[in-house]
Amino acid sequence: MCYYDQTRWICQYWKWGNFRQQCNKEHRTGETCGLKLIYETETVGEQCKVCDAINKKQRRLRKMMDDVSRWQREGGRRATIEKTQADINDLELQINELWRGHVERVNSISY
16 A cells, blocks of 8 residues: 555546655565555646547548548549558557557546
């Protein structure tokens, strides 16, 4: 039950910060007991890096989908459309994985 700072963003994503106080269960200097408790929470008034990455990938995904729609209307770019659709599928998987990790982190701590 050693105490650590915590950083929390407006999207509720969080990370552990610096070690602040040793609990009475661990008597060796420089060692911690392994159980982390929050000493103080710093709230950051912006989105976390994971949300920024998700937003970036979503913008890229929208652009790719718009490109595919335009190419289908124009016709004649079958190979390019197929390649871009494969890239869209990969990008959707990446976005879903980032969201899964984000939700998992947000739900892993309760007050």
